[in-house]
Amino acid sequence: MAEEVSHLHQVAWGDQTRWGVALGRAEQLLREHLQAEPSCVDALTSLGAVLSDTGRHHEALVALRRAEALGSTDANTYHNLAVALMNTDERGKARGYFERAALLRPGESTLQAYFDPHGH
Structure with a gap:
């Protein structure tokens, strides 16, 4: 499942015409x-x-806070939390999560949300 989700994520970023379909399928596989x-x-x-990545940052926070509560040690969990927070009214909390992510290693089978620090 992780390989297919990663492939779909790459497809979405590589071909904007397939963005919605690829990320929609990735979401479906993850939810299943x-x-x-x-x-x-x-x-x-x-x-x-x-x-x-699809702009649903409040929904992302629910999933990511659950991963955090389960004891994630994956840098991508905390990076993704920071990205979601930057795009909500909780943006003041993002820096701590970016800092925590920098101290950890990213999981080999997890995705990292897109973030443009110059865009914020």
Whole structure:
């Protein structure tokens, strides 16, 4: 599942005409996986990235805060949390999450949400 989700994420960023379909399918695969394994930190982290990349930052926060509560040690969890926070009324909390992400290693099977620091 993680490989297919990663591929779909790459397709979306590589071909804007396939953006909605590719990320929609990635979200579907992640949600199906979470139905079977609701405490899968990797799936929650990647779902947070997909939701942030589609502008659904409040939904992303729900998934990512769950991954955090489950004890994630994945840099992508905290990077994605920071990205989602930057795009909500909680942006003041983002810096701490970016700093925490910098101290950790990214998971091999998780996605990182897009963030342009010059855009904020």
